[in-house]
Structures are given as structure tokens and as C-alpha cells.
Amino acid sequence: MRIIVTDSYEEMSKVAARIVAGQLYLKPNSVLGLATGSTPEGMYANLVKVHQSVGLDFSEVISFNLDEYIGLDKENEQSYYYFMHKHLFDHVNIKPENIHIPNGNPENLEEECKKYDKLIEAKGGIDLQVLGIGQNAHIGFNEPDIKFEATTHKVKLDEETIKANSRFFENEEDVPKYAISMGIKTIMLAKKIILLASGKNKAEAIYKAVYGSVRPDAPASILQLHQDVVVIVDKDAASLL
Numbered sequence: 489m490r491i492i493v494t495d496s497y498e499e500m501s502k503v504a505a506r507i508v509a510g511q512l513y514l515k516p517n518s519v520l521g522l523a524t525g526s527t528p529e530g531m532y533a534n535l536v537k538v539h540q541s542v543g544l545d546f547s548e549v550i551s552f553n554l555d556e557y558i559g560l561d562k563e564n565e566q567s568y569y570y571f572m573h574k575h576l577f578d579h580v581n582i583k584p585e586n587i588h589i590p591n592g593n594p595e596n597l598e599e600e601c602k603k604y605d606k607l608i609e610a611k612g613g614i615d616l617q618v619l620g621i622g623q624n625a626h627i628g629f630n631e632p633d634i635k636f637e638a639t640t641h642k643v644k645l646d647e648e649t650i651k652a653n654s655r656f657f658e659n660e661e662d663v664p665k666y667a668i669s670m671g672i673k674t675i676m677l678a679k680k681i682i683l684l685a686s687g688k689n690k691a692e693a694i695y696k697a698v699y700g701s702v703r704p705d706a707p708a709s710i711l712q713l714h715q716d717v718v719v720i721v722d723k724d725a726a727s728l729l
């Protein structure tokens with residue numbers, strides 16, 4: 489693991505955007521694994537800026553998002569579909585047919601999960617995966633568990649996650665209880681991974697990810713076994729390292 493500690497959230501966002509932009513310059517048809525949450529918002533804003541100022545090209549990019557809530561419509565402002573369009577896709581020249589986000593309202597959930605994994609495989613796997621981290625060290629929506637879930641699957645969200653994400657909803661009861669998430673194996677098969685975190689409330693999770701024992705009750709700890717992970721954290725998130 490390479491660890492980059494930045495002075496601020498803004499700096500963390502710039503470093504992350506530079507890595508993504510570098511990836512696209514080197515391989516314009518990269519397959520990107522993308523994350524939601526408040527952490528990568530600044531990174532997306534920087535990527536949009538680079539697209540608008542010097543024409544960073546997304547025309548051949550293929551994207552796969554990590555996760556989606558189950559039961560929210562695409563038009564719901566809290567859906568990850570809505571988030572990704574608002575923060576990135578509506579502002580760059582990515583082709584709509586190259587955007588993939590798990591369908592949170594599928595007719596057949598099992599089929600949807602299988603289809604998602606097959607599609608990622610068919611596109612050659614993920615070149616660069618962007619990750620945030622939950623306070624309980626979840627990645628995507630892979631919650632602490634007794635085993636690492638390999639493939640795309642349905643998740644029952646932890647109370648802690650529901651509480652943490654309720655800041656985006658009017659009431660805590662409005663937060664969906666279930667989600668669909670890419671599995672640990674798919675994430676680990678990405679050729680390169682960047683993990684972003686900012687703020688004191690992520691310090692413990694980052695400690696577990698970097699130095700904790702590798703165990704499924706701290707899902708991000710598995711990243712220690714990957715050969716190309718860059719952890720980009722501000723000094724608050726790095727405060728326990």
C-alpha cells in the first residue's frame with residue numbers, strides 16, 4: 489500500500505483526480521470502478537474541471553459503480569444513479585451506454601447481480617477502482633460480516649451505515665434498509681485501487697484498513713492483500729496511522 493497524507497479535503501480530492509486523469513491519459517478506454525458518498529465529490533468536481541479546461545476525454549471510458557440502494561427510483565435524489573449524473577456524468581463526454589450502475593429495482597435480483605459481474609468481466613475487468621470507506625470500514629456496501637462476499641450481492645445495511653447515511657435523507661426511516669453491492673473479489677481484481685478518506689470520523693476505519701488484521705468484520709482490511717493500492721487521506725483521517 490502507498491499512503492498519501494494531504495493537508496486538506498481539497499488536496500486529497502486533487503491528488504485523487506490527478507491519478508484518475510493520469511489513468512485516462514495513459515488508457516483512454518479505461519474501465520473505471522466508481523464510488524459515491526460525500527468523500528469523492530471533490531474528486532469528481534476536479535475531474536469535471538479538467539474535462540472542461542483541457543478536454544480530459546471520457547468518450548471511450550467505461551464505468552461501473554460499486555453499489556446502489558434497493559428500492560429507490562433513479563429520479564430519487566438519494567439514488568446513486570442520481571448522484572453520479574449530478575456530480576460527473578452530466579458534465580463530461582462519457583457515452584450513456586458505457587455507464588453501468590447496479591439496478592436497485594430489478595425484477596430478479598439474483599439475475600441482476602450475475603449480469604453485473606458478467607458485464608464487468610466481459611469488459612476486461614476494472615482498470616482503476618475508486619473507493620471510499622464507511623466508519624465501520626465497509627467498502628462499497630460490503631458491511632462487516634463473518635465472510636468476504638465475493639460477487640455482486642444483496643446487502644442488509646448495518647444500523648451504523650443507516651445512521652451515517654441518514655444525513656442525506658429527511659428522516660432516518662427513509663434510508664433504504666437494503667442495497668446491491670459489488671463484491672470483494674471483483675474489487676480485489678481491479679488492477680489498481682485508490683482509497684479516499686477525510687475527517688476524524690474515518691481515522692479508525694483507515695487504521696483498520698492499513699494496519700488491522702485482515703478479517704471480514706473490517707472489510708477494507710482485505711486491501712492489504714492487493715498489490716497496487718494508493719490510500720489518499722487528509723491528516724484527520726490519517727491521525728491514527
Ligand code: GLP
Pocket residue numbers: 523524525526527528554555619620621622623627628629649653
Ligand atoms: C456509503 C457508500 C460507500 C461510501 C461510504 C462512505 O454508504 N456505499 O461507497 O464509501 O458509505 O460515505 P461518505 O464518503 O459519505 O462518508
